[in-house]
Amino acid sequence: MGSALLAGCSNSSETASSEEEAATETTTTAADGDTIKVGILHSLSGTMAISETSLKDTALMTIDEINANGGVLGKQLEPVVVDPASDWPLFAEKARQLLTQDKVDVIFGGWTSVSRKSVLPVVEELNGLMFYPVQYEGQEQSENIFYTGAAPNQQAIPAVEYLMSPEGGSAERFVLLGTDYVYPRTTNQILRAFLKDQGVADEDIMEEYTPFGFSNYQTIVSNIKKFSTGKKTAVISTINGDSNVPFYRELTNQGIEASDIPVMAFSVGEEELRGIDTNLLQGHLAAWNYFMSVKNPTNSDFTKAYKKYAVDQKLPNADKVVTNDPMEATYVGINMWKQAVEKAGTTDVDKVRIAMGGQTFDAPSGYTLKMDEENHHLWKPVMIGQIRSDGQFDVVYKTDDVIRAEPWSSYIPK
Structure with a gap:
């Protein structure tokens, strides 16, 4: 499995053109409905559930927070949660379902690189947008993925x-x-x-x-x-x-x-x-x-909000929940996507992609993170x-x- 490295930007111009045509059929915009649908693609069962369940919960908390503050472009975000069950081919199937049937405007998800690589050709084919929140091995760059975890x-x-x-x-x-x-x-x-x-x-x-x-x-x-x-x-x-x-x-x-x-x-x-x-x-x-x-006011707010969410939602062991790096990266990614949508004035993938370049966010880490204008990766601290x-x-x-x-x-x- 480790030898199958994908270079997401290697598509020909003809392929890119056909993907743009497909996008008009498969990607919705904010004007299409009363809500903006957001896909949550995390393993809630199987070997990776120990790590990914909390990312689903973080995403839902962040969406609730955004909705409580007026939503995006005046509309509420509607999460669509699916469970690929630590099954790598199922990640691709669920991503396709989210984009073509559920008509989500963006997907937040994945942990393992094999899950991301399963989704990558799907989001490229359908011109979808995915935010991937976990550190990874690099050797990849795609027009359709934003990487909010660390590169090597x-x-x-x-x-x-x-x-x-x-x-x-x-x-x-x-x-x-x-x-x-x-x-x-x-x-x-x-x-x-x-x-x-x-x-x-x-x-x-x-x-x-x-x-x-x-x-x-x-x-x-x-x-x-x-x-x-x-x-x-x-x-x-x-x-x-x-x-x-x-x-x-x-x-x-x-x-x-x-x-x-x-x-x-x-x-x-x-x-x-x-x-x-x-x-x-x-x-x-x-x-x-x-x-x-780490001690700073932004992190204090973040951890308190997640603890409150856990109690309100009656999550397992709600009194002992913790936050971690991929949870922070999930939180940052969703908020950056919100900022880019508002800058673009639409959820249209091509316009949001452009608006994402240079976005900044004051993260719970205590640093101001920036989305690189060229490579779709965050500028991040090392700890x-x-x-x-x-x-x-x-x-x-x-x-x-x-x-x-x-x-x-x-x-x-x-």
């Missing part, structure tokens, strides 16, 4: 640089451990090339993949312990979904602490840690662009957090300002 230069590479620094433990040996699909494989291809560029030998890099839903990490963790003998070692984890719970439990079972072998996770945040005894994980790390624990016993993160590193995304890594030939 806004997460993966800075995280490894931190681990190699004295502050991060001066790691010399690295375990690249991930779920077996495009995001971990491509990210680790980039990181392997980066590490070699930094003088790390092949024999000091261990690379291993497990299927979605994998739970038996006993042998893998044992092998990591053996591999770490003799040199300071760190684990780069691109494990996704509910497999994170048994992985971290096995670390504890085998007595591995952060001071011995720190784990830097790219897909574990506050939500995933709710299912783990974090007393035993103190000191392990995660790289994101937002943490719930590294250390797990606390309460399941939150202490921010141990952050950039002074936002960083422009580089979707095409120089470590992978085009």
Whole structure:
């Protein structure tokens, strides 16, 4: 799966023209009805539900917030929620349903790259619009997708640089451990090339993949312990979904602490840690662009609003809900789309696409984020957090300002 990289901007002019014609039949505008329909495309069942359910809830909260403030272009937003159930082909089917049957004007959704790549040809064919809220491997750019999560230069590479620094433990040996699909494989291809560029030998890099839903990490963790003998070692984890719970439990079972072998996770945040005894994980790390624990008035408002929404909607464990990076990216994406629609004066995809360039938003991270005028990616800060016993993160590193995304890594030939 990891080798099937799509270049979304490679369509011929003839194809683009036919897509524009199709758009007149499949894409509605605000003038077509009493409401503006918004598609929510997240796995609410299956292995990815642990991560994606909260993104659906964040999207609905944001829509309620916008509607309470007058809606968009004087109309209320009407969410259309579908469950692709952690089934990658079903993401494509549900995206097509949203655009052709439900007549939504925009889709917010996805977590895994394989889900995004399933949707990409559908939104390009129908000239739909999708906002993707999770960090990813890059190597992609589409006229029909806006990427509000991090590109590799806004997460993966800075995280490894931190681990190699004295502050991060001066790691010399690295375990690249991930779920077996495009995001971990491509990210680790980039990181392997980066590490070699930094003088790390092949024999000091261990690379291993497990299927979605994998739970038996006993042998893998044992092998990591053996591999770490003799040199300071760190684990780069691109494990996704509910497999994170048994992985971290096995670390504890085998007595591995952060001071011995720190784990830097790219897909574990506050939500995933709710299912783990974090007393035993103190000191392990995660790289994101937002943490719930950051202190500023915008984040205080965001976290309070989500907690209130959880209680009002009687969400499971409503008194213990948390916010995380993809939730913030969802919130930012929906609000930026609203701003672009209002600037364009329509929900027409071609006009909104143009209006999105240069949009800014004061995000809960405490930074003003900007949508790049050229590459459909956000300028974002980089943060590294250390797990606390309460399941939150202490921010141990952050950039002074936002960083422009580089979707095409120089470590992978085009």
